[in-house]
Amino acid sequence: MHAKRHIAAEEHHGIDLAPMLDFTINLLIFFIITTSFIKEPGVTVIKPEASTAANDPNGNLLIAVRESGEIWMDRREVEMRDIRLMVERFHIERPDDNVVIIADRESAAGLVAEVMDMVKAGGIQNVSIAADAPGGG
Numbered sequence: 440m441h442a443k444r445h446i447a448a449e450e451h452h453g454i455d456l457a458p459m460l461d462f463t464i465n466l467l468i469f470f471i472i473t474t475s476f477i478k479e480p481g482v483t484v485i486k487p488e489a490s491t492a493a494n495d496p497n498g499n500l501l502i503a504v505r506e507s508g509e510i511w512m513d514r515r516e517v518e519m520r521d522i523r524l525m526v527e528r529f530h531i532e533r534p535d536d537n538v539v540i541i542a543d544r545e546s547a548a549g550l551v552a553e554v555m556d557m558v559k560a561g562g563i564q565n566v567s568i569a570a571d572a573p574g575g576g
Contacts, residue, residue, distance in 0.1 A: 478499065478500045478501065478512070478513045478529065479501050479513075479514065480501045480502060480503030480511040480512060480513075480514070480541060481503070481511050481513070481514030481515060482503050482505060482509075482511045484503045484504070484505060484541045484542070484543045499529075499533060499536035499537060499538075500512070500513075500526070500529050500536065500537075500538045500539070500563075501538075501539050501540075501541055501569075502522070502538060502539070502540045502541065502554060502558070503540075503541045503542075503543075504540060504541070504542040504543060504546045504550055504551055504554055505543050505546060506543040506544075506545035506546050508546070508547070508550060510522065510550075510554060512525055513525070519553060519554070519557065522554060522557040522558065522561065523557045523558075523560050523561045524561070525561070526538065526557065526558050526560075526561025526562065526563055527561045527562055529561075529563075530561060530562040530563050536563070537563060537565035537566065537567070538558050538563050538565070538566045538567075539566075539567050539568070539569050540554055540555060540558070540566065540567070540568050540569065541568075541569040542554075542568060542569070551568065555568075
């Protein structure tokens with residue numbers, strides 16, 4: 440008689456990680472898509488007051504113009520000639536975003552106008568100037 444051999448099938452004991460990895464990747468994609476990327480100027484500026492000031496937090500690139508004539512973008516001081524190139528790069532990365540210029544109330548109006556011209560030359564037409572509502576609001 441032939442002896443029958445019983446070969447026990449190897450059983451896999453462990454946790455299936457595929458559903459957890461799928462869930463984690465979906466969360467990562469969700470957060471990357473919904474995150475708003477804001478490039479801050481990196482300095483504090485005393486804004487002028489304006490009776491028509493409205494709270495519009497939609498600026499994605501903030502440019503600060505200080506009373507001393509310094510221009511700050513992306514947490515570093517920049518020269519006037521560099522603004523256009525930086526804005527062009529930003530516009531290529533995020534074409535639907537806009538720029539807010541935060542000008543100190545003691546800064547020269549001509550300098551602010553030059554910065555605004557450079558931003559528009561860089562391809563972003565939606566440019567606004569930040570102001571505080573009367574009473575510090």
